[in-house]
Amino acid sequence: MERIAESIMLSWGAKRVLIAFAAGALAVLALPPFNFFAVLFVSFPVLVWLLDGASGPADAGAIGRLRPAFVTGWWFGLGYFVAGLWWLGNALLSGAEGFEWALPLAIVGLPAVLALFYGAAAALARLVWSDGLGRIAALAAAFGLLEWVRSFALTGFPWNAVGYAAMPVPLLMQSVEIVGLYGLSALTVFVFSAPALVGTRRGAVAGMSLALLLLAAHAGYGWAALWRLDRLPARAPEAVVRIVQPAIGLSEKWDAAERERIFSRMLSLSALPPAEGQPRPSHIVWPETAVPFLFTDNPGALSRIADMLQVGQTLVTGAVRAEEGSGGAPQRYYNTIYVIDDEGQIIGSADKAHLVPFGEYLPFETWLRKLGLTTIAETLGGFSAGDRRNLLKLPGGLGAVPLICYEAIFPELAAVDGGRGALLLNVTNDAWFGMTPGPYQHLRQAQVRSVEARLPLVRAANSGISAVTDSGGRILASLPLGEAGVFDVDLPAAGQESWSTQNRGLNFGLIIAIMALTALFARRSKRQGLD
Missing domain, CATH: 3.60.110.10 (Carbon-nitrogen hydrolase)
Known part of the structure; x- marks a missing residue:
């Protein structure tokens, strides 16, 4: 795996673009109707290794140093959104005559705009990039934050947020009531990026152990939540x-x-x-x-x-x-x-x-x-x-x-x-x-x-x-x-709401804060080690 990681890190030009695009497109297999979430154990480690090798020249200024990371994240996002949203073009051909000219905008244009959020996430993570576990935490925090921004920026379009990939069946949906979609998106990126640590042998034991623990908690909470629902007192149908x-x-x-x-x-x-x-x-x-x-x-x-x-x-x-309309308005x-x-x-x-x-x-x-x-x-x-x-x-x-x-x-x-x-x-x-x-x-x-x-x-x-x-x-x-x-x-009865929207928002903020602090601490430790 080390050899694969090194090859991806050192890739450049068209090869690097193709790898980033393909990794993003592959991730779509984790979404409906395929629900093959294991592919994320490939897509996100590849993105981590690409970002390992995405540093700009030291004398290029802040924007110049982050540009390679932004471009890498943008190509990853373009692959993800083109493969995941190509069907939007069907709306222009199904009962909407005269809109055929807009097909490229639907199939490529919208994904290109949405990919800006993933480009921004990659650049933000690269800003506090380090070795080992810290960079995984940085990428997870940045993705969670930008998925949240995507939900309201430009009127909002949170379709296919990364967190949905971790919820292929009801058993694995239940923890969303605690951390919300965007908190789960951050945790999803962290868990599925963890194998990248094996390829670089920095923090692999701690990272993989924490990822497995989070996966177990995700599934365990789902089992417990459904168990509780199944044991609610039987009630006559309300309708x-x-x-x-x-x-x-x-x-x-x-x-x-x-x-x-x-x-x-x-x-x-x-x-x-x-x-x-x-x-x-x-x-x-x-x-x-x-x-x-x-x-x-x-x-x-x-x-x-x-x-x-x-x-x-x-x-x-x-x-x-x-x-x-009032006052002569249409x-x-x-x-x-x-x-x-x-x-x-x-x-x-x-x-x-x-x-x-x-x-x-x-x-x-x-x-x-x-x-x-x-x-x-x-x-x-x-x-x-x-x-x-x-x-x-x-x-x-x-x-x-x-x-x-x-x-x-x-x-x-x-x-x-x-x-x-x-x-x-x-x-x-x-x-x-x-x-x-x-x-x-x-x-x-x-x-x-x-x-x-x-x-x-x-x-x-x-x-x-x-x-x-x-x-x-x-x-x-x-x-x-x-x-x-x-x-x-x-009509089944409503369940008991344990976590309000406000509570989920607080938990999301807590997740982002913990991951950001982890990334900053790792970054600071790396710098001190270089001094």
Whole structure:
């Protein structure tokens, strides 16, 4: 291994670029749908060895000395994000005519921007680089910190944070409730970088021992957490939920001639009788924008919903909501969840607050529209963001935390005004991503939100993957990607929330502080040894 490490350290030019890109791309195999997390024991040691050899000339100034490390981290990040997000290009080919020119921006441009965060992490780590365990701690702290920054910088896009690679199954998801996604990202980098110490024989025993201890604690806590959940007192189901997955293609969805057929299909799927001997559902959930028209344009639609619903049943559906502008302002549109009772009355709603840039709204709209740019969802001229996030109250005393589409990738959005609620409600339309890894990655991130909040997840996706999980992230029922149908499931009870969002934030800060201090101490010791 020493020979391999030395060869990687001394690589230069195109060979070094290729190694960094390939190491980042290989790491994607740790994510859904592959879940082969062992590859990180290759990817991150390679990155460490590359950074070992990424020092600039001593007389080049601070920026010049850090530039090789930044470039190395950027190429690693580019490989990771191109291999992990290439499927975003599918959204430009699925029902979004006229956007083919933007394919390079989706497949390479966005990954190139996201790779800047990994470049910055590598440069930050190299700033306090040392021998042995200290450099592993520096890299872990820098990655954890930059993954956190990625969650809010430029509106935020924490998709495929490194920590998800350490959570391939529910057993290994549970510790996220203590340290949060970004704390787990830092610990993930530390653990999977540890084999680099074997290749350089500095701090290998201490580093590998600590990595194995962290892995054991990660799995052990998961086992204990699920054991506790399984031993909660049995309770009658709070609701029987039916998930409707219509699998409607985007070309049909936005075709005005297809709207009546789509709506009738949604009603007929919802009205299917339950399995023999099973109770009828109390709550029926449709995906994001499942109603193919504005209710204000089709007032009879609510009456048809009332005719479909039996007494005591409730429909929860995604739809577009229109709002008249004031003072001559144009009409505004919102991506909304409606709650509709058995009399066809809208008794609750929640608007999407965190919109997809360039998908649902156009940043710097005044300037960019002059350049001819539009949003992908341009049918209604783009969406407006809801001004607040509130608990969605459902009949039966249930409170649902609304997560519309990609809101589910933001850990902080699982907290809303009005209390903790009884479930997370995620409605989405992942048909934009086709039969690619995208829907699998999206589902995994929603599962992790369920574990963090200790709430069951109810997820309705147009083309899949629809699922219901318990508060441990375990899937109780689901429909595969691309398959149309329905399923009914008893809504599991919420688990006990042991760690709040604030506590996870404090624990994340503590992890970063410990690793940063370890790196600084190792750096200081190295300098004193050279004096």
